Amino acid sequence: MDRKYIIEGGNFSEAGFASSDVKKLLKKLGLPTNIIKKVAIAMYEAEINVVAHAYRGEMEFKIVPGQIRVTVQDEGPGIPDVELAFTEGFSTASSKVREMGFGAGMGLPNIKRNTDEISLHTEVEKGTKLSFIINFT
Amino acid sequence: MKISEMIEKLNLKILTGDFEDCDVKFGYVSDMLSDVMGHAPSESALITILAHENVIAVAMLRDISIIILANNRMPDKKTIEKSCDENIIIGVTQLSAFETAGILYNNGVSGKYE
């Protein structure tokens, strides 16, 4: 059960499509609500980060026995200080993005809190690859 | 608190048409979407001044029952349509977020923190 989504930087009106689509799929498959909640939160935050901070990206979703695996790869500015980026409250969001209600600096911490494994590879001026795993029984 | 009681006590105008008069037990107030994402209880009332379509996506993902727009904030047509599609009620009140939360709280809606 794999899905792939293209994410367009700056396109806030389409933002959330991938996470909503996956949420509907997981509901149909009958996964427990607490797992669906974790996947929805982590995927949405990852999706929005590409829209808000990068130029374009691709999101891949996979279910294997006992695990949900998501990878988001983007072309964008990259993250110069990853530890700082994971600090709650840190944000470089533009004022335009903040007016829409983003930029609390809680996205990456939300992803971390709701996943069992997470890895982030980033290269400044090239892009960022974020992968995470959510286990279920 | 029933949606019908909210309509009466907040002078709430429902923009999404017919609704099921469910009992809302929890509430959350925020204008930052990742804060809502991380902390809002499910099946709750979200009080906010954010009236654009990203709020609907977040409400749908977090199973929020009703979005209460404070200070008379008006969403556009697309946002209302999206909300109808996702079965999320939108109501608008003239009251501020503070006053709205106070009235909900006094009527038994609590702030379970998730």
Ligand SMILES: Nc1ncnc2c1ncn2[C@@H]1O[C@H](COP(=O)(O)OP(=O)(O)OP(=O)(O)O)[C@@H](O)[C@H]1O
């Ligand atoms: N894909 C990305 N590309 C470039 N920078 C990123 C990316 N994701 C996150 N960042 C950087 O990390 C910071 C923190 O990200 P985080 O998601 O925690 O907060 P935010 O997106 O700024 O606000 P929020 O998610 O609360 O709306 C961002 O402000 C940005 O500087």
Ligand SMILES: [Mg+2]
């Ligand atoms: Mg973010």
